[in-house]
Amino acid sequence: MDWMAWTWPTAIFFMVIASLLVTFTVLALKFPETPRRGVLGMETTRGDRLFITLLGSAFINLGWLGLVGAAQPYALIVCLIYAAAVFRWV
Template identity: 85%
Template sequence: MDWMAWTWPTAIFFMVIAALLITFTILAIKFPETPRTGILRIETTRGDRLFITLLGSAFINLAWLGIIGAHQPYALIVCLVYAAAVFRWV
């Protein structure tokens, strides 16, 4: 594992992503769902909404870093608000 240059923060980052994927897989198996159409006028499933959330969160974090440049953890609050909005309306 040495050549991959692991650090704890990046390991935790990937563990969170993996946990999310596993959780959503289990959810998809236990509670199958029908896709719905939200404000983007595209059909989305829970998995799609997770993808939109994660991708958007990456951009929110970068925007925070580029524009504000301090107190990076607060960007996660914006991400959570964004996630809630995506799961509610998209």
């Protein structure tokens, strides 16, 4: 796997994604939920909101790289605010 750029930040990123998926699977099994209707007008579950958060965070980070540059810790703050808003109101 020398052709891949497996650095510690890359490994941590994939470990966080994997732990989120495991955590949300355990939550779904332990505390089943009914879908709720948010500001988008469609029914969403925890998993749907996680997907929306991950997808939106990817776009936030890409936009941040394109507009601001390499100061990614500030993009992480924006992503955390975005995630809180999605899980609260979507």
